[in-house]
Amino acid sequence: xxxxxxxxxxxxxxxxxxxxxxxxxxxxxxxxxxxxxxxxxxxxxxxxxxxxxxxxxxxxxxxxxxxxxxxxxxxxxxxxxxxxxxxxxxxxxxxxxxxxxxxxxxxxxxxxxxxxxxxxxxxxxxxxxxxxxxxxxxxxxxxxxxxxxxxxxxxxxxxxxxxxxxxxxxxxxxxxxxxxxxxxxxxxxxxxxxxxxxxxxxxxxxxxxxxxxxxxxxxxxxxxxxxxxxxxxxxxxxxxxxxxxxxxxxxxxxxxxxxxxxxxxxxxxxxxxxxxxxxxxxxxxxxxxxxxxxxxxxxxxxxxxxxxxxxxxxxxxxxxxxxxxxxxxxxxxxxxxxxxxxxxxxxxxxxxxxxxxxxxxxxxxxx
Amino acid sequence: xxxxxxxxxxxxxxxxxxxxxxxxxxxxxxxxxxxxxxxxxxxxxxxxxxxxxxxxxxxxxxxxxxxxxxxxxxxxxxxxxxxxxxxxxxxxxxxxxxxxxxxxxxxxxxxxxxxxxxxxxxxxxxxxxxxxxxxxxxxxxxxxxxxxxxxxxxxxxxxxxxxxxxxxxxxxxxxxxxxxxxxxxxxxxxxxxxxxxxxxxxxxxxxxxxxxxxxxxxxxxxxxxxxxxxxxxxxxxxxxxxxxxxxxxxxxxxxxxxxxxxxxxxxxxxxxxxxxxxxxxxxxxxxxxxxxxxxxxxxxxxxxxxxxxxxxxxxxxxxxxxxxxxxxxxxxxxxxxxxxxxxxxxxxxxxxxxxxxxxxxxxxxxxxxxxxxxxxxxxxxxxxxxxxxxxxxxxxxxxxxxxxxxxxxxxxxxxxxxxxxxxxxxxxxxxxxxxxxxxxxxxxxxxxxxxxxxxxxxxxxxxxxxxxxxxxxxxxxxxxxxxxxxxxxxxxxxxxxxxxxxxxxxxxxxxxxxxxxxxxxxxxxxxxxxxxxxxxxxxxxxxxxxxxxxxxxxxxxxxxxxxxxxxxxxxxxxxxxxxxxxxxxxxxxxxxxx
Numbered sequence: 001x002x003x004x005x006x007x008x009x010x011x012x013x014x015x016x017x018x019x020x021x022x023x024x025x026x027x028x029x030x031x032x033x034x035x036x037x038x039x040x041x042x043x044x045x046x047x048x049x050x051x052x053x054x055x056x057x058x059x060x061x062x063x064x065x066x067x068x069x070x071x072x073x074x075x076x077x078x079x080x081x082x083x084x085x086x087x088x089x090x091x092x093x094x095x096x097x098x099x100x101x102x103x104x105x106x107x108x109x110x111x112x113x114x115x116x117x118x119x120x121x122x123x124x125x126x127x128x129x130x131x132x133x134x135x136x137x138x139x140x141x142x143x144x145x146x147x148x149x150x151x152x153x154x155x156x157x158x159x160x161x162x163x164x165x166x167x168x169x170x171x172x173x174x175x176x177x178x179x180x181x182x183x184x185x186x187x188x189x190x191x192x193x194x195x196x197x198x199x200x201x202x203x204x205x206x207x208x209x210x211x212x213x214x215x216x217x218x219x220x221x222x223x224x225x226x227x228x229x230x231x232x233x234x235x236x237x238x239x240x241x242x243x244x245x246x247x248x249x250x251x252x253x254x255x256x257x258x259x260x261x262x263x264x265x266x267x268x269x270x271x272x273x274x275x276x277x278x279x280x281x282x283x284x285x286x287x288x289x290x291x292x293x294x295x296x297x298x299x300x301x302x303x304x305x306x307x308x309x310x311x312x313x314x315x316x317x318x319x320x321x322x323x324x325x326x327x328x329x330x331x332x333x334x335x336x337x338x339x340x341x342x343x344x345x346x347x348x349x350x351x352x353x354x355x356x357x358x359x360x361x362x363x364x365x366x367x
Numbered sequence: 368x369x370x371x372x373x374x375x376x377x378x379x380x381x382x383x384x385x386x387x388x389x390x391x392x393x394x395x396x397x398x399x400x401x402x403x404x405x406x407x408x409x410x411x412x413x414x415x416x417x418x419x420x421x422x423x424x425x426x427x428x429x430x431x432x433x434x435x436x437x438x439x440x441x442x443x444x445x446x447x448x449x450x451x452x453x454x455x456x457x458x459x460x461x462x463x464x465x466x467x468x469x470x471x472x473x474x475x476x477x478x479x480x481x482x483x484x485x486x487x488x489x490x491x492x493x494x495x496x497x498x499x500x501x502x503x504x505x506x507x508x509x510x511x512x513x514x515x516x517x518x519x520x521x522x523x524x525x526x527x528x529x530x531x532x533x534x535x536x537x538x539x540x541x542x543x544x545x546x547x548x549x550x551x552x553x554x555x556x557x558x559x560x561x562x563x564x565x566x567x568x569x570x571x572x573x574x575x576x577x578x579x580x581x582x583x584x585x586x587x588x589x590x591x592x593x594x595x596x597x598x599x600x601x602x603x604x605x606x607x608x609x610x611x612x613x614x615x616x617x618x619x620x621x622x623x624x625x626x627x628x629x630x631x632x633x634x635x636x637x638x639x640x641x642x643x644x645x646x647x648x649x650x651x652x653x654x655x656x657x658x659x660x661x662x663x664x665x666x667x668x669x670x671x672x673x674x675x676x677x678x679x680x681x682x683x684x685x686x687x688x689x690x691x692x693x694x695x696x697x698x699x700x701x702x703x704x705x706x707x708x709x710x711x712x713x714x715x716x717x718x719x720x721x722x723x724x725x726x727x728x729x730x731x732x733x734x735x736x737x738x739x740x741x742x743x744x745x746x747x748x749x750x751x752x753x754x755x756x757x758x759x760x761x762x763x764x765x766x767x768x769x770x771x772x773x774x775x776x777x778x779x780x781x782x783x784x785x786x787x788x789x790x791x792x793x794x795x796x797x798x799x800x801x802x803x804x805x806x807x808x809x810x811x812x813x814x815x816x817x818x819x820x821x822x823x824x825x826x827x828x829x830x831x832x833x834x835x836x837x838x839x840x841x842x843x844x845x846x847x848x849x850x851x852x853x854x855x856x857x858x859x860x861x862x863x864x865x866x867x868x869x870x871x872x873x874x875x876x877x878x879x880x881x882x883x884x885x886x887x888x889x890x891x892x893x894x895x896x897x898x899x900x901x902x903x904x905x906x907x908x909x910x911x912x913x914x915x916x917x918x919x920x921x922x923x924x925x926x927x928x929x930x931x932x933x934x935x936x937x938x939x940x941x942x943x944x945x946x947x948x949x950x951x952x953x954x955x956x957x958x959x960x961x
Contacts, residue, residue, distance in 0.1 A: 056514070057428045060461035124382055131391040138403075145407040145475070145506045151461050159466075160512065163405060187382050192375025289467060289514050290425065291551040291577045 005033060008348065012041040016119050016352025019362035021335065023355075027348055035343035035351075037336050043366040050325045055081060055155070056289035058322055063149045065327060065363050069108035071101050072305035073312075074153040077325070079234065080314035081155040083299035090281040093157030094235040099170075099273040100143070100152060101235075101303070102266040106177065107136040108306035109263050112359065116256060117188055119352040120197045125188050132180055135173045142166055157283035167274050174267045181263060189260065198253035202342050202354035206250065212337050215330045216308020217262070218358055221255040223248035228304035240272050252357040259306075293320050307331065307359035329364025336365065402477040406505045407460045409478040410453050412494035413501070414440065416472035419447035420556035420611040423464035423473055431457035432464060437495060444562050445609030455481065455489040465508050469515045469554060469611040475506035510615055517616025520549040522623055527830030531801050534696045537827065538600070541620075546627040550577035552612065553619045559606035564938065565946035567592055569606055569621055576624055582641045584628040589642045591949050593668035594661055594707050594941070597690050599626030600699050603791075603821065603940040635709035646714055647674035652959050655680065655737040657724050657899075660688020661941045662932035663743035664708065665948025666955070667716040673956055677716050680733065682723035684774075688745050689933070690941055692770045693792065695799045725899025734904075739927055739955050742915070743948065746893040746933040752787060756844030757889075761851030765796035765890035772799055781885020785810050785854045787841050788890035789818035794825060796888050797833045807832075808882065810839040810856060812872045840874055844887050853881045895934045904928075920954025921947055929955055 011022035020041040026034035046065055050058040062077045063070035075097060082089060089097075110133040114126030137147040142163050144152035152159050188194050204214065206222040219226050225246040229237040245261040247254045286292055296318035302311040308330035317323040335358065342354055393400065402408060419442070424432040434449035442448025451464070451473065462475050473493070478500055483489065491497070510517055523539040524530075530537045541549060555570035563569065568587050575584035588595045602622050610618035632638040652675050656663040659681035667677040685691045686708040690699060712718060724730055734740055749764035751757050761781065765788070771778050782805050786797040789811040797807045809828070811818060814837045818825060829835065838859040845853040857879045859872035894913050897905065908923055909916040914937070915923055915930040922929050931947025933939045 053428050056463065057426065060428070060459065060463060122379075124379075134391065141403045141406060143405070145403070145405040145462065146460065149459075149461075160405065163403075183382075186378040188379075190374060190378035192372055193379075195375060283512070285516075286514065287548075287551050288516055288554060289463075290422075290554055291574070293578075 004028060010351060012038075014352070016355070018115065018355060018360050021360075021362040021365070023339070023343070023351065025343070025348065025351065030347050030349070032343045032346050032348060032351065035340045037340055039336070039362055039365050042362045044363070046367045047325050047327060050322050052321065054289060054320045055292050055294055055322065056286070058325065059154050060151055062325075063151055065329070065367055066305075066361055067148060067363070068111045068361070069104045069306050070149055071104035071153060072303040072310045073327075074151070075101055075235075075303045076301050076310060076312035077314070078153050078155045079301045079303075080299040080312050081294060083301060084297040084314065084316050085155070085294045087156055087286075088284055089157050090284060091236075091278050092161075092280045093282045093284075095273045095277040096158045096162065096282060097153050098235050098237065098240070099270055099277075100150070100158070102269045102273070103136055103139060103170075105266045105306045106263055106270070107133050107140075109259050109266075110136070112259060112306070112356065113184060113188070115356040116252075116353070117194065119356045120194055122188065122191065122194060125184070128180070128187070129184065132177060135176065139166070139170055139173060142169065156286050157281070159283070161282045170270065170274060174270055178264070178267055181260070185260070189256070195253070197350070197353060198251065198256055198357075200251050200253075201350050202252045202346065202357055204250040204338070204342065208341070209250070212341075213333045214308075214338055215333070216305070216359065217255045217258045218334060218338070219308065220244065220246040220258050222250045226309075228302050228309050232302065234301070234303065236273075239276070240269055242269050242272075252354060255357045291320065293318060294322075305330065307334070307361060327364065327367040329361065329367075330359070331361040331364035334358040335360030335362065402479055402505065404477075404505055406477045406479070407462045407475045408503075408505065409455065409476050409481060409497065409500075410451075410458075410464075410493035411474050411476045411497060411500050411504055412451060412492070413472040413474075414450060414494040416470050416614075417450055417494070418445060418470055418472075418558065418611055418614060419449035420469060420554065420558060421447065421449065421451075422467045422469060422554045422556060422611070423451050425555075426463045426467045429457040429459055431455075431459075435492070437492065442561075444605075445558055447556075447558060447561070450492060450494070452490065452492045455491070456486065462506050465506055466512070466514045467554070468508060468513070469556075469616075470614040471508060471510075471513065474504045474508075476500050476503040477505045478503055513615075515554065515612055515616070516552040517612060519552075519617035519620055520545045522620065524827075527827075527832065530697065530827075531798075531831045534802060536700050537697045538623075540630060541623055541627045543627075546576055546624060547579065549620050550574075550624055553577065554611060556611045558609050558611055559621060562605045562609040563946075564605065564940075564943040565591055565949060567606075572628060573619065573621070573624055576628055581628055581631045585632060585638070585641050586643075588625060588628060589638075589644070592942075592945055593665050593711055594690070594945060595625055596629035596703050596707050597661070597687075597699055598622070598942055598945070599624075599629050600703065601690065601694055602942050605942075633706075635706050635713055638706070638710040639713055642710075644672055644714060646672055649676065650674040652676065652738045653678070653736060654739045654741065654955060655733045656741045656743065657730075657733070658682075658688060658743040658745060658932070659686035659708075659718055660743050660745050660932055660944060661690060662944035662948035662951070663688070663741065664711055664716075665945045666741045666743065666929075666931070666951050667718075668711045668714070669949065669952040670955060671711075671714055671716045673952070679716065679718040680722045680724050680728060681718055681720050682726075684720055686718055686720070688743070689747070692773045693766060693795070694773075695769065695795050695802075696773065697798070697802070698795070723899070730899055730901055730904065734927070737927075738959055739929060741921075741948075741951055741955065742928065742930040742934065743932040743944065744895065744897070744899075744930075744934050746895050746939065748894050748896040749889070750892045750894060752841060752844075752889045752891060754841060754843055756846055756851070756887075759844055759846035759851045760849055761846070761884075761886040762844050763886065763888055765792045765888050766893055768796055768888055769799060772803075780805055780888070782806055783884050784808070784886045784888060785841075785882060785884045786888045786890055787811075788892075789813065789820055790890060790892075791820045791824055793890035794820045794828050794833075796890050798828050798831055800886075800888065801828075801831050801833055805886075806834075808834045808836055810836050810841055810854070812838065812840055812859060813870070814838060814861065817869055838872055840872060841887075842879065845881055851884060851887055854884045854887050855879060855881045893933075897934075918954075919950065920957070921951035922954055922958065926958065
């Protein structure tokens with residue numbers, strides 16, 4: 001006698017899963033009838049750890065909340081602390097921050113290219129995009145001293161000024177990447193296999209997206225133009241010229257197109273920041289970190305990360321340690337509520353394909 | 368859409384043109400990539416520049432840095448002798464240790480490859496285990512980027528020309544905001560505690576000030592110093608000489624912070640209320656203290672707290688010893704000392720003023736009725752210059768002069784005064800004479816930078832218009848009709864010491880000249896006056912080079928007699944005297960409670 005449905009487990013260790021989490025699938029034939037996400041394999045207790053670290057020591061762990069794109073965490077933490085303390089940030093630092101955030105966005109999208117194509121079985125794309133991402137990591141290495149964890153944007157500004165020759169190197173890298181995007185198009189977006197796999201798969205309903213609090217590319221892929229950089233500009237985004245794409249569709253294909261379009265915008269923003277960057281200080285020095293106290297207060301700040309709106313709620317009770325740091329990453333919605341609903345009715349082979357298109361990142365779910 | 372659209376099949380094939388292009392990757396280990404100039408790789412520590420303050424270890428939340436003892440590195444003043452050891456298995460290369468290193472000795476390098484099959488290999492001492500990597504330093508913190516605050520909050524003072532109009536206190540003290548800001552510069556490394564003769568709990572009270580808890584600061588300060596406000600104003604502050612921040616910047620103003628904390632208590636009653644010391648029940652033991660100077664007051668205060676019946680015999684009308692009669696009032700106002708002495712009296716210390724031992728009361732009488740005697744008699748007999756003309760009217764010694772002024776007497780010094788010497792007493796005498804309207808020249812054998820006086824005092828004197836003549840050797844005091852009319856000096860050249868010591872002045876032949884003067888004040892040192900001691904005690908007491916020989920607890924060879932302060936201690940400053948007193952308290956307590 002044939003069983004009607006079977007239980008399958010994907011993850012926590014699985015190449016198709018972004019990070020360590022597990023999806024328990026109830027399948028009938030090749031079709032998913034129920035998806036249940038299981039997290040808890042990656043809990044490192046960041047929020048709790050920060051309660052016993054002083055304000056500067058906490059700065060070094062926020063970046064670890066997201067490996068592919070650590071900078072929005074640094075940006076959020078720094079901006080929250082600055083807001084509570086009332087610390088001014090030099091104009092130059094703001095430009096450097098925006099540049100760093102956009103470089104991180106590009107690096108993150110390049111990694112996404114690899115994941116999205118890789119989960120469709122197109123293995124040349126990851127080789128290319130991860131290789132090209134390395135050129136951004138080179139820039140990060142020059143700028144911050146670290147390739148993955150930059151620990152660069154900190155309260156008061158940025159940690160170091162641009163190194164000598166950075167501008168030229170960065171502009172060259174941008175030119176190179178821009179050309180490469182065309183080649184990626186040929187390899188991925190013009191590829192029949194990808195088109196066939198992506199179109200009409202993992203469709204998010206526009207109303208549900210709003211209801212669930214979907215953000216970032218998945219939301220813009222539903223035709224809703226929402227981006228923190230436009231809606232609630234921080235740093236110097238209001239002084240820069242760029243567009244935020246939004247398209248109707250709601251499927252994997254639309255989300256992919258949006259990201260492809262955004263890379264070009266980010267390249268453009270990086271160029272603008274490098275051109276418009278004023279001289280002067282890059283850092284409004286904090287006092288001795290051992291005795292640095294932040295007046296009591298709280299701040300809710302948000303940044304547009306590559307995966308969507310990324311927010312921090314920071315509370316100070318007037319001591320030298322944060323009372324509470326709450327991290328609200330987009331993956332909580334995308335990786336749990338949205339994914340569980342989206343997978344129903346889809347093919348098993350599309351599970352990690354859809355997951356990649358949402359940009360889930362388990363460390364954000366379990367901070 | 369059909370699966371067989373031609374473009375969709377051909378486009379990806381264009382990727383084939385990448386064949387034959389230079390690859391992105393390089394072959395390792397044939398080719399190794401040099402990391403960037405700012406790379407955060409393995410640590411390197413300049414072991415000679417490091418002072419072992421341990422700030423790197425404090426900031427590291429991964430507990431990756433331990434401070435350990437290394438062979439061949441001894442602790443000394445301003446160096447704990449410890450060096451950081453890094454557990455590379457715990458390090459996350461955030462480089463906060465580099466950012467907070469006050470000396471800039473700790474850096475990260477371009478090195479990122481370290482392979483070993485033995486886990487214990489990852490625990491190593493930067494700078495020792497990778498000696499040859501100094502040229503690989505990449506992530507550094509210079510003074511601009513370092514998180515250490517190198518600039519001191521400036522102290523507000525009266526203007527130099529304003530100061531000389533009166534004996535008003537020249538230094539105005541920090542206000543609350545300034546004190547908090549200055550206190551927050553401290554990195555709590557405790558190198559200062561080691562250097563302070565009295566080992567005051569400096570990081571603790573500075574921390575209390577930084578956290579806005581002045582009362583706590585005062586309590587901590589009173590734990591081992593009963594005259595903190597005096598120290599807060601005039602201490603020689605060896606602590607600041609070794610401050611970790613002073614290696615690359617300006618030391619934390621430890622003295623001014625102590626002054627701030629103590630000045631928050633406006634009178635003796637408030638001090639008592641805040642410090643609220645535990646006074647033990649009377650134990651019936653009598654201790655006599657000769658001299659109400661810093662060491663005597665310290666012994667009296669802490670023994671009284673321990674339940675002893677303490678009586679001080681003071682020859683003069685006021686307590687404080689040299690701090691009252693030697694230090695000018697613009698540095699240490701009378702009210703300040705009275706407040707502190709008043710507090711000491713308020714916990715039960717009896718002071719018999721105007722009672723010179725050996726004259727008003729015999730030493731033997733005190734000796735007989737006490738279970739222990741502490742002598743804090745100081746050095747009050749000034750040395751003379753040993754040149755001709757010192758018997759002339761207008762030739763006097765600085766200590767005598769300061770004593771007279773501080774006692775409210777007037778001494779006519781005329782309008783052109785030479786002060787001979789380069790110590791704090793010389794500067795004090797010069798600045799006092801300046802306030803008395805004289806045109807003052809300090810004549811010093813060596814250069815200004817060789818002067819033992821506090822640099823702030825030297826600067827203060829210069830601000831007030833005191834002229835400093837360096838490399839001037841006094842030869843003779845010239846006079847007419849029994850009065851000083853001038854000082855004959857010769858100029859000197861500095862001869863380097865072949866043994867590496869400080870250069871010595873050598874008289875230049877034919878450079879003699881006579882400076883017109885109405886008074887010459889000598890300030891080249893003092894010695895003790897022990898004439899109050901009976902002959903049989905003098906015979907038995909061990910005295911070497913004018914100082915009592917004592918053990919580590921201040922006990923002389925006569926077990927009932929203890930001594931401290933200048934008459935024991937070569938450093939001859941108030942804080943050393945207090946430290947002597949504090950040590951003697953423990954020794955006396957132990958001696959009497961055998």
